[in-house]
Amino acid sequence: MKKMLVMGVSLFIIAAFFGVMALNLTFGSPTMTDMDDYFLRHGQEQTGSNNECTAVVFDFRGFDTLGESTVLFCGIIGVALMFRKMQGGEEYEDE
Amino acid sequence: MRMSRIVRTAADILYPAILIFGLYIVAHGHLTPGGGFQGGAVIATGGALVIVAYNYKEVTGWLKKNVLTGQEVTGLVGFIGVGLLALAFGQGFFFNYLVGSGSIFGIPVPYGINAGELNTAGTVPLMNFAVGIEVWGGLTVVILYMLSGLEKEGC
Incomplete structure (x- = not known):
């Protein structure tokens, strides 16, 4: 019972914390807009992409995409390893 | 287990259409919503459709894991290669050296609202193609591996 009470109180505190933060957000009027304005004004002439x-994604933040595709690659290698192991010692190479 | 003839015929007809639609999304990544990741995922759904409609063994006869893994590696290496090629032009890694150069994908783009020209945007379409090929091979091989468990159940 005590556990439940502690849990409920801490949940309430966390909810109140995030609720107050969410209510204080101002949508549609970000405070820092220099970067967005630069991308929107110069993106088309600098990259030629409509x-x-x-x-x-592919030009200004190319490194991010490189990491993304590397993560995808590693994930697929992991899946391949895992499902190969499932066959129980037998090689699961594709004839 | 093969599905019924209706499903198989529908898969036969739909597979090229899905392939073309996915490649369209990849190729028009710099003009319309979409890009390499999304187009590759669309193509992978076509592979899933064919695997489900046919027997697993029948599909692996022509949808080879080696080829798909090779596609995946080719895509990633091509992506990094396109980025590294900028060093040969005396620019930084991932610099867009093809834009406005007049060569392939190098037509100068008009500023503002325009109808869109496929032959623009420099290295962006090349990277889109590389990522598209990578995601195509990768996700299809993941689906193949995950459905390979069906084989043991006598499906």
């Missing part, structure tokens, strides 16, 4: 999202 799609601003792709311009950011």
Whole structure:
């Protein structure tokens, strides 16, 4: 019973914390806009890409995409390893 | 277990269409919503459709894991290679050296709202293709591995 009480109180405190933070957010008017403005004004002429999202992902933030595809690669290697192990010692190479 | 003839015929008809749609999303990544990751995922769903509609053994006859893994590696290496090629032009890693150069993907783009020209954006479409090929091979091989458990149940 005591455990439940402690749990409930801490849950309430956490909820109040995040609730107050969420209510204080101002949507639609970010405080720092220099970077966004730069991307929106110069993205098209600097990358030649009409799609601003792709311009950011593949050009301005190319390193991020490199890490993303590396993570995908590592994940697929992990899946391949795991499912190969499942076959119980038998090599699971594709004839 | 093969599904019924109706499902198999539908998969036969739909698979090329899914392939073309996914490649369209990859190729138009710099003009319309989408890009390499999304297009590759669309193509991988086509692979999943064919695997489900046919027998696992029948599919692995022509959807080879070695080829798909090779695609995945080729995509990642190509992506890094396109980025590294900027060093040969005396620029930094991942610099967009092709934009506005007049060569492939190098037409100068008009500023502002325009209809969109496929032959623009420099290295962005090349990287889109590399990532698309990588995701295509990778996700399809993941689906193949995960459905390979079905083989033991006599499906």
